[in-house]
Amino acid sequence: MKVLNRSHLKNTQSMSFRDTKHREISILFLIIKTRFLTSFGMTIKFTFEIVSDICYFIIFIFLVLVGCDKGLTPVSNTVISPGFSGTITYKSPFPPTDSLIDLRIVAVPYYPVDTLFQDILLKVFSGEIAYSPNKLSTLDSGATASYEMLVTPKTYYYIAVVQQYGPSTFSQWRVVGVYGYSLASPTPKTVIVTDNKFISGINIDVDFYNLPPQPFK
Amino acid sequence: MMKNSIFIAIIFSSLIFPQSKNSVRGKVISFEEKSPIIGASVFVPNTSIGTSTGIDGKFIITNLPSANATLIISAIGFKPINVAVESDSAIEMVIELSSSPVQTQTVVVTANKRQQTLEEVPVSMSIIDAKLISSRTAISVDDALRYIPGVNFNQTQMNIRASSGYSRGVGSRVLMLVDGMPLLAGDTGEITFESIPIFQIDRVEVLKGAGSALYGSGALGGVINVLTKEISEEPLFRWKTYSGMYSSPKFDEWKWSDKTRFTNGEYIGFEQKFDNIGISTSLHRTFDDGYRENDWLRRYSGFLKIKYDFSPTQAFTFTTTGFLQQRGDFLWWKNLTNALRPADGQRNASVTSLRWNNTAHYTLYVNENIFGDVKVVHFHSNWHRDSLNLKRMDESSSDAFTVDAQGNLIVNKQNILTVGIVGNREEVQSMTFGTHVSNGFALYLQDEFTFMQNFSATAGVRYDVQQVKGLSQNEQINPKFGMRYSPYEGSTLRASVGRGFRAPSIGELYVSTSNTGSSIVVVPSTYLKPEHSWSYEIGGTQLISGESMVDIAFFQSDLSDLIEPSVELDQTLNAAVVRFRNITQARIQGFETGYHSQWFDRALSFEVNYNYNWAVNRETGSFLKYRPRHIAMTNISYEQAMFNGGIDFRFISRVEEIDDNLIKLAPINNGEQRVPIYIVDVRIAANLTEIGYPINASLNIHNLLHYNYVELIGNIAPPRQFVVTLEGSL
Structure with missing residues (x-):
């Protein structure tokens, strides 16, 4: 079983998460990624850059979903x-x-x-x-x-x-x-x-x- | 007479001199994961012999043409391979397929009416396989087609890349095929998705763009070809049961029932080959309480397929499918405050449908360079609408017949010819459409040139004659041209142009009713001309490091004489009337792009697609009705050992233009209310076969966010739904 070590994390962080506005998201992402990999014991073959981009996208989608309204409501009728x-x-x-x-x-x-x-x-x-x-x-x-x-x-x-x-x-x-x-x-x-x-x-x-x-x- | 004698002689020679029993058995597994591949296609080239793998990945072929033969094994998501085998039924060979990160190696048949890999096709295509259909708990094919990039639905009317809007239940600008034969209702010309045996599907191929050069009328905006499974050589008993429930309405105003609304169903099927005869049969029942008042459903369907192999080079297949369905007739809501209740007047009305189709298919391989087939299909459709006191409000019965004879000639390695002749006939008896007959005839020719290994082109043309008895004859010539170029391995460029048309259905020509809920009457429109389109596409696919793929396509369709209803004053009838007219000239431009990648030895896959449509009426400058501008989809799937799961997310932007007249005339209170669509579906499943139990258990949550939206004006789409499924095979 391979796990992410400190150098991986540091390297990833320096390459992909320089923007301070996204620091919180990046930390969340690293925790998810590390736990995901260690719990399933996967061999790390991918590049951090691609996965980071994808996870950014997933987080973006999640934020969109959380932020979006609930669609049609009966209130609309009276308005x-x-x-x-x-x-x-x-x-x-x-x-x-x-x-x-x-x-x-x-x-x-x-x-x-x-x-x-x-x-x-x-x-x-x-x-x-x-x-x-x-x-x-x-x-x-x-x-x-x-x-x-x-x-x-x-x-x-x-x-x-x-x-x-x-x-x-x-x-x-x-x-x-x-x-x-x-x-x-x-x-x-x-x-x-x-x-x-x-x-x-x-x-x-x-x-x-x-x-x-x-x-x- | 002479031809008949030869045909009969061939049959009898096959019966009198039975084939030798060379057989081979094997198991198809994934090279990377060593797990069985379910539903892989195994067939002997240039013969009609073939089968598909079962839930354990195993197959057996008992009638190999010789002791030494070649098998072609293919599966969606894997690279197809040729394997030389020796007949020996005692040994189970293990065949490993390497997964392909993308579908470029998948074998398809729809684009050029012959088998070829997806990367050889010069047009955009998407494929969904039985595994995807099963994993999404699709009860009807349209449930699964909603996951196709660039596709959206106006309730039951399919729209590929904004080609179609909503035509009020008559006519379809997408052609539906089952095993290559059309399956459109003879009266309304619409797709009846429930007629398709969902559990017998091997895969569904979706051709995006005009396909009339091969398929004729209806293929204006695209073609859907549903391909059914090959019959298993060994006895195979399959079963499935599912049960689900809808979440309660999110708002108290919408609650109309104190009871939880359930859906459930069962499927059983058996198939086996006995010497040269293969039989596959199944029964399916589905009940749905409905999440809306008077939106319930009861459906029973049956399927029978019999295949007789006269010899390794000749086969005859007979398929029959039928269903009986009764459902509540929910047309639109009362208003947005009562969004789950029907408008007054619809309450307690019901629609009963009885439909079946019979298909006969004869295949002949003269030699490795000449082969062909003849298909005959009869589709019967009967439906009636009744009020609560069983008063017959509407009824229609139709029969559609199609005969298609096709031949393929491989002139040489650079040149493949396809020729065909088609005849069709529709007979309609209807309270709404009257009694009418239409006939059609067509010839098509296609040539595929391979100039170099990395450059090929396709040219084809089809001539159609259509006539509804009593009306003038329509003649159409629809050409197409396409080319494909691979500058280097992993990179493919494609371009195509084609003309499409759709002849007006008998429904559009002859609809006549005063049952509109207003003083306006609908009158026949017998002067209608066919709709036309010219479709252009240029695109490319790029593999990235063997694990990822990017695809992009730019497209344009110029549509003319689009048929739309219009409200007019008729001096002769002394009334306001609705009639169909060829009134719209339109242009649709856009692009579609997708990225697909796999990681962790391909256990984790990710896919994202985006489609942009700019669909405008060229006369008024307004956006076309019922077309979304943006469609985005993403999917994440994970598969490890016996577990798999995934998340699907779909976004469809708010439809900008709708039919205001429909809202006014119906009338549909709050019919203008619509929002962007955000849908999240989640699934998790466990395949217990690997621990000795031939069962697959899954949980699906549709519309996880419990988001309220409409696909069609005045119709709230299903709320969050939980579905538990158990399935297996013996």
């Missing part, structure tokens, strides 16, 4: 995911089923005035305009339904509930409720969504028989 939530209150009876094909929320980052509805749709699918991915639940009239929407952080000037009242996906839509709109206050309210911010209280009243101003051509 990130910008969006808004609120309630939809149905102020009127529902229209007949054949004229309530779909019901969605859209969030538009500008005032859609005299816009072709097909342009709106294209911007929905290009991601410029946010929309609720599922049809809103249609409960009894007078009921209140809650909703959540995850959106890209930006300023939304017009958040509305839209109804598809006929079979044409491209043209037969109308606005049935706008956030912040009322006869007394006809200007829609603006919602500013920023990174790591989820806003609640974006409540919208829907009246299928007293529609707000229609922005579409």
